[in-house]
Amino acid sequence: MSIKLAVLVSGRGSNLEAILEAIDSGHLRASVEIVISNKSGVGALAIAKRHGVRSSVIESAPVKRVEHERLVVAELAKNDIDYVVLAGYMRVLSPEFLSHFKDAAGFYKIINIHPSMLPAFPGKDAYGDAFAAGVSTSGITVHLVDEHVDHGPILAQREFPRHPQDTLDTFKQRGLAVEHDLFPAVLEEIATRSLASLVKEQVRK
């Protein structure tokens, strides 16, 4: 089955690009119906345009969170979508927002990628925090979103090493390459199986 995605972004868009490239190359049976950014002029919007994907900017500043979320939910409702994908979306979603995307098993159909082995290093600067902590191994987590930040049922995790000569930049580059491989692979699993079965087993990648 092919799945219909909405991708929420705030910045560079390299994960969006990886998803779109996986779709184009036939590795991911999905379509991106809409990209929604809470900031104008970001790289992700240019990537959507290049791939002929519709996008919408719904500025999060200076409106109140509840109003911003209402607008995003309304935009999503105009589209026929199966899952909401957070690809560098730097906003915390309220329980009210989540309630619009609950599946029959009680999971929210919202998927996030986070650049650490959760529950280690939640938060905005996971690469920086893991690097500063001197880890010898870090990783990437793809998970379903719940009411807490960088928390929720884990779908897949993949480790990557920190090398002794790494700078924060080379460490991030190694992690990003893992993100770009893992995120489309997990979405492809979602196209073939229920969220409940994936949560139970996690994707073995």
Ligand code: GRF
């Ligand atoms: C990625 O590191 C992702 O894991 C995190 O935010 C970053 C977004 O990067 N949630 P990009 O916009 O996909 O390039």
